[in-house]
Amino acid sequence: MKFFKKTDLIVIIILLIISATVYLTYNYLAQGEEAKAEIYLGSKLMKTVNLSTGENYSFSIPGKENVVFHLYEDGSIAFEKSDCPDQICVNSGKLHIVGQSAACLPNALILKIVPRNGYNNNQNDVVV
Amino acid sequence: MSKTQRLVLTSLFFAIAIILSIIENSLPPLPIAIPGVKFGLSNIAVMYVLFFIGGKQAYAVAVLKAIFVFSTRGWIASILSLAGGLLSVTVMILFMYIFKDKVSYLILSIFGAISHNIGQLVAVSIVYTNLYLLYFFPLLLLTGVMAGIVTSVLLKFIQPAFKRVGFYNSN
Missing domain, CATH: 1.20.5 (Single alpha-helices involved in coiled-coils or other helix-helix interfaces)
Structure with missing residues (x-):
């Protein structure tokens, strides 16, 4: 060979x-897709964050106060602080595109960006 | 190669795999972070076992490596290691079986590394909630190509040393 x-x-x-x-x-x-962020602890959905509110604040998941998330005005979200040794989650940076995700495996936290209306909803659902 | 030689060499490669995975853990994390997915340095040892000793032994080292990872980094990391290792060995065996001598070490290494990454990512998305595999796919291909090139260049350098100890390609 x-x-x-x-x-x-x-x-x-x-x-x-x-x-x-x-x-x-x-x-x-x-x-162009409308997005929201979902935060999972293991495989349990803990929190859903609306990304397009233009707010700027930090928050944590109850029971995991040593990991801090941050939502930015431009509609992106990031792991701001974590006590894990490798800091992969923090280094993942700001997320805003549907499909992006960051994870802190030592803390079993996953941050995912998903479409606002979910994947299976009818896209033509317009309020008249 | 006698049975004893195979056994000794396989365990030697397992030892190398452990050392590589310790080295990898002490390196700073990759700038492009994919959750839970590592560069797969220790997979190099598994590839060499496959190239020089045999398929069964390569599976054995992949499983042993996962057990070692379990004892040091817990069960999630262990499942990732196992998924990556097994898929990588399977894909490389398939390539060797289909293309025989026409395939080069470079291509084997590249596809071994890519399937290692894909195996890990699939395991992450099964253990946790579904990630969008398509989003990570380009990165996986890219890091796979790089890792494959590194592996086969290393192999090229190590080959003369292998030959000196009477260690030829048995395929």
Whole structure:
């Protein structure tokens, strides 16, 4: 078996193209969607946050006061502080696009951005 | 290779896997954070076992590694490790079986690393609530390609040392 063949380059380029295409398409499709944030402790939904209120404040989940979330005016939300050793959740930064998520596994907390109306609701539901 | 040689080499690689996973845990976390997913440094050891010893032994090391992770980092991390390791070995075996000698180590490493990441992500979304896998998919491909290149370059450097100790590719 060889270490490297010239055709491998083609495979790598195809993989990179697929990756870029999926990324761009996804961001394009998700950009305009109304979003809300859901915070889970394990698999239990603890809190839902409306992202488009323009408010700016910090909050915690009851029982997990050592982890602080922050909602920003521009409609993004982030893990602000955590007592976990790796700080992956804090380093995930601000989230605002549907599908983004950040997790603090040591504290079993998951922060997800989901569509405001859920995925299965009728999109044509307009108030007349 | 005799049975005893296989046994000794497999356990040697398991020891290397443990050391790699300790090194990885002491590194700063990746700037692009995917919940619970690690770079998979210790998966390198599993790949080498597959390339040089055999499929059964590679599965054994993946399972042993998960047990080790369980004893140090708890059951969630352990399930992630197991899912990543098993999927990675399975995908690489499939590639070797389908393409035989036509596939290169580079491609095997890349797809091994990608499936390692995908296995972990699927496990995260099963253990916790559903994440949107599609959102993470591009990142997984990218980190998989990088990890695969690193693995096969390392392999290229280590190969002469393997040969010196009478350790040839048995596939």
